[in-house]
Amino acid sequence: MITCIGAAPGVAIGRAFVLPTWEWDVPDQKMDVVDLTREFERLTEGIHTSRCEIEDMKKEVKEMVGPEESSIFDAHLAILEDPVFMSEIKGIIERQYKAAEVAVKEAIDHFVTMFDLLDDEYMKERATDIKDVGNRLLKHLLGAPEIKLPSDTQPYILVAKELSPSQLVHLNPQHVLGIVTLIGGKTSHSAIMSRAMGIPLVAGLEGKREEAFQTGELLVIDGDEGVLFIDPDEETQRVYADKQRKLQRKKEQLQLLAEVDAVTRDGEHLTLAANISSLRELETSLKHGAQGVGLFRTEFLYMDRSEFPSEDEQFDVYRRIAQRASGQPVVIRTLDIGGDKQLDYFALPEEDNPFLGYRAIRISLDRPDLFLTQLRAILRASAFGDVRVLYPMISSVDEVLQAKELLKRAMGQLGDRGEAYNADIPVGIMIEVPAAAAIADLLAEEVDFFSIGTNDLVQYVLAVDRMNEQIAHMYHPYHPAVLRMLRMTVNAARDRGIEVSVCGELAGDERAIPIWLELGVSKLSMSPQSLLRVKHRVLNTSAAEARDTGRQCFRLGRSGEIERLLSAYVTPVR
Template identity: 65%
Template structure:
């Protein structure tokens, strides 16, 4: 047995296929000054072809995993458009009289080495993106075929030194049972895509290997805990076959709960909604029993293009989602860009700390023309369903009032044009910064509902960037400070009589369910795959027993104590279920 890092859940059992390195030997060919123009044109043509291929991959992948994960390839397109990358290639051709393919190979090596030397795991992962893009460009310059996976054999477990997003995009889940990479991390683009595709993945096994894995060996991989067995004994195979069958059966049984009302045995109804960014994700969510959309991330309508979407384009998307929901709620969050979400065609000044800078509602209030266009589209869609509008990253009453002024202007314009809309469209805010929690009683007097964004609220409360590997262990969703902030927010909403829900990752964490039931929140919005497991547990959990759990939690001083009590409660519920 060897140990890696579980990066995408699931069990896979099958024969290994070792993927050759996606790299080629490049002869050190020289050129004359007279050949420079021809070599430059070869590079330009290779870039054009590579960009076309990447865009095709992105478009195809969007239909499988949705817009969010397909945005990974925007980083690849950006590398090919990066003047620094291009200048490095041109400089090598001109200074060293080297052919295009040699210059590209040396430029790749230069940047990959530079990124690998940085003491930052995130930047090391970006080195793989550069290698991926560079090798694609090299493929065209050398005229060699791309390394492909076998498609005419039995399903296999793929083994690679590291797996690029481009290679992963071509994986057919029907052929690939699972993946093991020698390097990599759970934050890599490939890991994100594997999770979206539902393919079990274990990364970082190189340190545990005493000899290389070869094609044809029998493997068992567990993407939950990172365990890998090589040529296991029959008893181990039998054990994991049984575990795999249990997981498959559990998923099948969960589907029975899709049509059930999300209500506890003592009558508490909890609306279980989905976080989406595309119509594709909506269909997956509805199949999984979602009763509405608690968070429509509209920024993804803005990302996959070269200009801002027009009002009509936005309206058609919002209308389609509202109609498909058939009267169930649709919460549309207004544009939330900035921070880690950038638009190629909208330049945001470089900032020392973009997460605390020019982003979200701040951009909307600064660019009221863009804001009003979006609000008009939302208002027009509001007659097609139960549409609500929600402002992100609000920190003051002034921001809500300023946003509502723009909303009122959009309403007056639609009135003048004779265009119908819901005049009483509900207005809400994201509670995702400590300032909003502290003045939650004031904000509750201005809006119709709150949605607690636990991801950002936790990061801002604990001053922890969860993507920073050096401090990611401090990203603690059961920290007593976060639970107190959530309690304060819910109480402020209840005092004012407005609805309050949760839309961060904690909403889909099974352990947190007693917290939401005891605080009497109105709804949870989560990724589609979390809805049915949460609903199953909800149907067998009484609200009154959760209130007792919450009273015990408030005596805890550490997150480990809190987690211990919540897990003990889960074990008790499991025992009760098993005993009928």
């Protein structure tokens, strides 16, 4: 047995297919005849073809896996445009008279060595991205063929030194039982995609096996435990086949809960809704028994295009979602760009602190033309279902009043056009900025509901960037400061009699159920993949007991203690 990193859960048993390394042999030679113009032209053409391929893969992943995973390819496109990477390549051509492919190879080696030397998992993963993009560029410059995966064989476990997201896109989950990579870890882009595609993955095998992996050898991998067996004996095969069957059965049992209400053992009802970014995700959510859409992240409608979506385009999507939700609530959040979410055609200013900068409602209020277009589209959809509007990143009463004023103006415009809409559309705000939690009592006077966005709330309360892997260990959703903010918000909503729900990642963490019960939050909105797991936990929970645990959490002073107490209370189900 080899212990490694379990990067995507699940068990796989099958024969190995070893993927040849995607690295080209490039002889280090100077140009025969110095023709800089020709080399630059070849380089430009290679970049263009690579960009087109990456854009196609991005579209494919968006369709197949989801918009968030597809944004992985933005990092790849950014590398092709990176001025430092490109000037390194051009400098080698210009000053050393080397052919474009030699220059690209040297630039890849230079940056990969530099990033690998840093003792930082995140930077090492970025080295993988550079290799992936650089090798794609090299492939075009050398006219080399694409490495193809077998598609007509028995299903196999794919073994690769490392696997790039662009290689993963072309995997057929019907053929690939599992993945083994020598390098990489839990945070790699491949791991994120494997998890979303439901393919078990173990990583970090480099140096743990002396001889090379061979195509055809029998492997067992367990992506939960992070273990790999090579040519396992019969007993091991039996044990893991058994585990695999149990996991499959668990999945099937959970699926049976889709139509069951989320009620605790002692009769308390919770509403479990879904966070979605597309119609495709709504379908998955409905299959998993979602009670409506608690958060529709509309920014994904604005991505992968060259201009802002028109009112009609937006209306078409919102209407279809409202209709498909068949009368269940659909909460549509207005545009939340800025921070880590950028639009190619909307040049946001370079900022020192983009998460504290020009983003979300701040942009909407600054650009009423864009905001009114979106509000009209949402309002028109409200004639087709229980549509509600949600404003992101609210930090003051003034912002709410301005947004409400613009909503009224949008209603007036639709009225002039004779369009139907719900004049009483419920209006809510995200509580994700500490200021909003602190003045929740004032904000509650102005709106119909609160939706607590714990992802951003945790980042802002703790001053811990949610995207920065180096400080990821400090990102504590169970920090007492976060719990206090939650309490303030929920109390304010209760005193004013408005609805409060939670839509951050914490809503999908079954360990948090005692916190919600203690606070009196009865509506949770989460990723479609979490719905059945959380429901299963709710069904096995005694609200009275859980509330007791929740109460104890509020008395503890350290995140670790709180997390331990909650973890001991539940045994997570997958």
